[in-house]
Amino acid sequence: xxxxxxxxxxxxxxxxxxxxxxxxxxxxxxxxxxxxxxxxxxxxxxxxxxxxxxxxxxxxxxxxxxxxxxxxxxxxxxxxxxxxxxxxxxxxxxxxxxxxxxxxxxxxxxxxxx
Amino acid sequence: xxxxxxxxxxxxxxxxxxxxxxxxxxxxxxxxxxxxxxxxxxxxxxxxxxxxxxxxxxxxxxxxxxxxxxxxxxxxxxxxxxxxxxxxxxxxxxxxxxxxxxxxxxxxxxxxxxxxx
Numbered sequence: 001x002x003x004x005x006x007x008x009x010x011x012x013x014x015x016x017x018x019x020x021x022x023x024x025x026x027x028x029x030x031x032x033x034x035x036x037x038x039x040x041x042x043x044x045x046x047x048x049x050x051x052x053x054x055x056x057x058x059x060x061x062x063x064x065x066x067x068x069x070x071x072x073x074x075x076x077x078x079x080x081x082x083x084x085x086x087x088x089x090x091x092x093x094x095x096x097x098x099x100x101x102x103x104x105x106x107x108x109x110x111x112x113x114x
Numbered sequence: 115x116x117x118x119x120x121x122x123x124x125x126x127x128x129x130x131x132x133x134x135x136x137x138x139x140x141x142x143x144x145x146x147x148x149x150x151x152x153x154x155x156x157x158x159x160x161x162x163x164x165x166x167x168x169x170x171x172x173x174x175x176x177x178x179x180x181x182x183x184x185x186x187x188x189x190x191x192x193x194x195x196x197x198x199x200x201x202x203x204x205x206x207x208x209x210x211x212x213x214x215x216x217x218x219x220x221x222x223x224x225x226x227x228x229x230x231x
Binding site for chain 2: 004043044049089091102104105106107
């Protein structure tokens with residue numbers, strides 16, 4: 001079956017540091033890949049997505065590139081801010097089965113200190 | 115545009131009691147999802163509706179969980195009777211449509227945090 005494996009947290013960084021959160025996946029066919037963010041007390045929000053190999057998703061300074069050869073979708077940001085502190089979830093959607101169903105990783109908690 | 119609404123936000127019950135959660139999706143969204151998110155884990159899909167029909171309920175524990183989406187708009191998720199392991203956040207999400215070749219963006223509500231004692 002489909003699965004998503006994320007880098008374990010928590011991750012603690014100083015403001016303006018470089019961020020990488022690793023994500024690898026297992027899926028049949030050609031899934032779409034997503035990063036969601038969950039701020040304290042709020043629901044999940046879509047951060048960025050990529051729907052085919054070599055696509056790069058980007059939003060709010062965050063980027064992730066769909067790497068089919070390594071089955072990865074690592075999240076990066078060049079300079080984090082305190083306001084980026086949240087839980088980040090990597091997810092996939094496999095169009096070979098249910099086009100609307102997403103499989104999520106277990107989340108990585110990021111804390112950015114001033 | 116109003117987001118996905120859920121109520122209640124918090125609920126504490128004793129085991130073997132019943133509980134119900136309500137979700138109002140974004141207006142015009144045909145697809146509605148219920149997820150269970152246990153502490154420290156990612157969301158797990160329980161059930162997916164397309165309008166008022168069930169598309170996927172393969173991971174719904176049907177001996178105790180039930181869900182309905184009357185008239186293809188609001189939805190209710192019920193647990194009867196609750197067990198300790200049902201303690202989790204229950205997330206509702208909606209999307210404009212599903213099918214086709216590309217994933218539609220899912221919009222999530224704030225969730226209902228359930229504690230079973």
